Amino acid sequence: VNSKVIISEWRKLKLKMRCPGVWITLCVLCPCVVFGGKVLVFPIDGSHWVNMKVIIEELHSRGHEVSVVRSSDSWYIKETSPFYTSVTLSTGSGFDEDFLSNFVAKLLEIQREGKSAWMRFKLEMEMIEKGTEIHEKSGKMIEVLLEDKHLMQSIKDAKYDLVLTDPVSPVGAVVARYLGLPLVFNVRWTSTGEGHMTIAPSPLSYIPMTGTELSDKMSFFQRLLNVIVYFYTAVQIEVLLCPFYHGVIGKYLGPDIDYLSLFQAADLWLMRVDFVFEFPRPTMPNVVYMGGFQCKPAKALPQDLEDFVQSSGDHGVIVMSLGTLIGVLPRDLTDEIAAAFAKLPQKVIWRYTGDRPASLGNNTLLVDWMPQNDLLGHPKTKLFIAHGGTNGVQEAIYHGVPILGLPLIFDQPDNLLRIDVRGAGKIIDIFSMDQDIFYQGIQEVLNDPSYRMNMQRLSRLHRDQPMKPLDTALFWIEFVMRHKGAAHLRTDSYRMPWYSYHSVDVMLFLSGVVLIVLCTSVGFVRCLCSKFCVKTKRKHD
Incomplete structure (x- = not known):
């Protein structure tokens, strides 16, 4: 029945x-069927956390569980959040706010001495000294983390699907290899330099090294400089960086693992640029471009800020920010900047946390924090005065706002060079700048329509994509979760010795074969000639 x-x-x-x-x-x-994975995140503090947080929030919104490993001296990365659970280590990273602020202040002080070989030498020594401190603390952090048996067991028991990390620090890469988990990088920079240089073929004839401030069109002497910088960087990596990690890597991962291979073995590289910004270059299948992924349409401004912007009338607004690390400049320099602003008919919103400049005009509003993306997307914003950080440059491209660049340190000169080469901005040397130079630079970018037209063209190119950069990034993160890695996209060329990678052994073999054939041919001809001469001599006799 x-x-x-x-x-x-x-x-x-x-x-x-x-x-x-x-x-x-x-x-x-x-209800829709959703794959909810578990992601272990090792971020870097400061501006790098700003864009990592965007990915974390999006992962959370899609139903994934996110755990963030933070150091005890974190300043941007909060211990409590609705988007992730945190794991706070007992040791510091050395990458705290005071360390970075003092480091940046020292670099600025050195560069204000004027351009010379001595200044460049002092700058390199300062960066080597501080880099040594950071890597020494990172090596200790890895050891403390892996020696904490209780913590490591809890991480194993959580059964994470992948590790997402910023490769400026190797901690996440080491833990991923130790746990045997797929590894995804949120990357532009690694501890060894620009991310592409670690895994992709990089011909030095048209791939400029970071710090050279060169484009992809180089003269002979520029290419010579590029090659010298490449080998100098390679020596620095081998002598000043890798030794800090040899011991801990050998102890926990085995003697056959070297420092660079930890990065080259990553499943996926989420690259925070695209080829609207970056110069064309060779790439790899596991590099996914998500330039501008943190950008979004502008939201309404707070009422007080909106009132100030609207009070600019037809002249519009200028926005100035030098990033998260540089809230204060030397007093004489801020007075020059403020005096130049005071001459302008435009209103100015300036993120500045120092003492009020004596020459500040009524048209300038100083703020401790600004909704930068929303201001750049406001129709009255005419110009962005920036230091050249990747996040700010990408937001300016997204909203089509031309840039007056004041590069200070790290990758900022190279970032702004890419904007300058495309005619979407102008660069001023802040260390030799005075009120008149700064004022003339503002006037040029505001009044020459080519700057805005070129930046808006870049904006159209950037936006014309089949998928939003953030959606692309999340698709590939989930792809790695679903398939337990992406080994089919990763080349194993890094396992080859250098002479095999560059086919030196093949060239030597072929050269040997050619040499043997030539020698045999010459010997054979000489033998024939000798016999012919002997025969001829006998006939004459």
Whole structure:
């Protein structure tokens, strides 16, 4: 009886399912099936956390569990958040706010001495000294983390699907290899330099090294400089960086693992640039470009800020920010900047946390924090005065706002060079700048329409994509979760010795074969000639 009832009910259900309305109702009422993964995140503090947080929040919104490993001296990365659970280590990273602020202040002080070989030498020594401190603390942090058996066991028991990390620090890469988890990088920079240089073919004839401030069109002497910087960087990596990690890597991962291979073995590189910004270059299948992923349409400004912006009338607004690390400049320099602003008919919103400059005009508003993305997307914003950090440059491209660049340190000169080469901005040397130079630079970018036209062209190119950069990044993160890695996209060329990678052994073999053939041919010809001469001599005799 039961089987007859079941068959009868099944026939009725089949008849109902032929009706399209039933299918529509089921699609509306039934919840979507969502794959909820578990992600272990090792971020870097400061501005790098700003863009990592965007990915974390999006992962959370898609139903994934996120755990963030933070150091005890974190300043941007909060211990409590609705988007992630935190794991706070007992040791510091050395990458705290005071260390970075003092480091940046020292670099600025050195560069204000004027351009010279001595200044460049002092700058390199300062960066080597501070880099040594950071890597020494990072090595200790890895050891403390892996020696904490209780913590490591809890991480193993959590059964994470992948590790997402910023490769400026190797901590996440080491832990991923130790746990055997897929590894995804949120990357532009690694501890060894620009991310592409670690995994992709990089011909030095048209791939400029970071710090050279060169484009992809180099003269002979520029290419010579590029090659010298490349080998100098390689020596620095081998002598001043890798030794800090040899011991801990050998102890926990095995003697056959070297420092660079930890990065080259990553499953996925989420690259925070695109080729609207970056110069064309060779790349790899596991590099996914998500330049501008943190950018979004502008939201309404707070009322007080909106009132100030609207008070600018037809002249518009200028926005100035030198990033998260540089809230204060030397007093004489801020007075020059403020005096130049005071001459302008435009209103100015300036993120500045120091003492009020004596020459500040009524048209300038100083703020401790600004909604930068929303200001750049406001129709009255005419110009962005920036230091050249990647996040700010990408937001300016997204909203089509030309840039007056004041590069200070790290990658900022190279970032702004890419904007300058494309005619979407102008660079001023802040260390030799005075009020008049700064004022003239502002006037040039404001009044020459080519700057705005070129930046808006870049904006159109950037936005013309089949998927939003953030959606692309999340798709590939989830792809790695679903497939337990992406080894099929990763080349194993890094396992090859350098002479095999560059085919030196093949060239030597072929050269040897050619040499043997030539020698044999020459010997054979000489033998024939000798016999011919002997025969000829006998005939004459």
